[in-house]
Amino acid sequence: GVVVRDMDTFGTDMLSAVQRTARTTPSDGLSEFSDNLASVLGSGRSVSDFLREQYERFQSRAEAQQTQYIELLATFAEVYVTVLVAGPLFLVTILAVIGLVLADTLTLVRLVVYVGLPLATVAFAVYVDGMTTSLQGPTDGGSADAATDSFGETDPHGAGDLSGDATA
Structure with a gap:
């Protein structure tokens, strides 16, 4: 991408091109990654x-986010079954039994079945x-707020920063 273009077109060395990318990118995650890569390149540490390390870090974050997302969807499924499947069945059964004693529960049953359930399902x-959608973050490719960025990072404090390790 941009680093290769800077090297090929402008004759910039790799370290300067990576540092320029770190300074000019709008993505906080790419900026951090480029800074760390520049530190590694400058120190002579093994790039591989x-x-x-970066792959494992991002992979573990992605797995954790996906696990959290799946757990949230499972919770939503349980709520849906409880509130919008079992609850209305129980309510209709109760209203049918009450209808044996009282005269006019059919209107309430129709209201629940034809209006209440569809509105509750849509809501x-x-x-x-x-x-x-709010958990997935932006889809336009731009940088997100301080909580997430294009690498899917959710730590606004940069606890996983490797720039301190690059000089070792």
């Missing part, structure tokens, strides 16, 4: 070891969509 779908 650095890239392996639940909109809520789940909003929650899952």
Whole structure:
């Protein structure tokens, strides 16, 4: 990409091209990665070891995020079954039994079945969509807020920064 273009077109050395990318990219994650890579290149540390560490770091973060996302979806599924499947079945059964004693529960059953359930299902779908979309972050390729970036990092304090290790 940009580093190769700087090297080929402008004759820039690899270290300067990576440092320029770190300074000019709008992505916090790419900037951090480029800074760390520049430190590794400047110190003579093994680039393959650095890239392996970065891969493992991003892989473990992705796995943790996916696990969290799956658990959230499982919770939503349990809520849906409880509130919008078992609950209405129980309610309709109760109203049918009450209908044997009282005269006019059919209107309430129709209201629940034809209005209440569809509205609750649509509201639940909109809520789940909003929650899952906010967890996925931006899809336009731009940098996100301080909580997430294009590498999917959620640590705004940079606890996983490797720049201190590069000088060792």
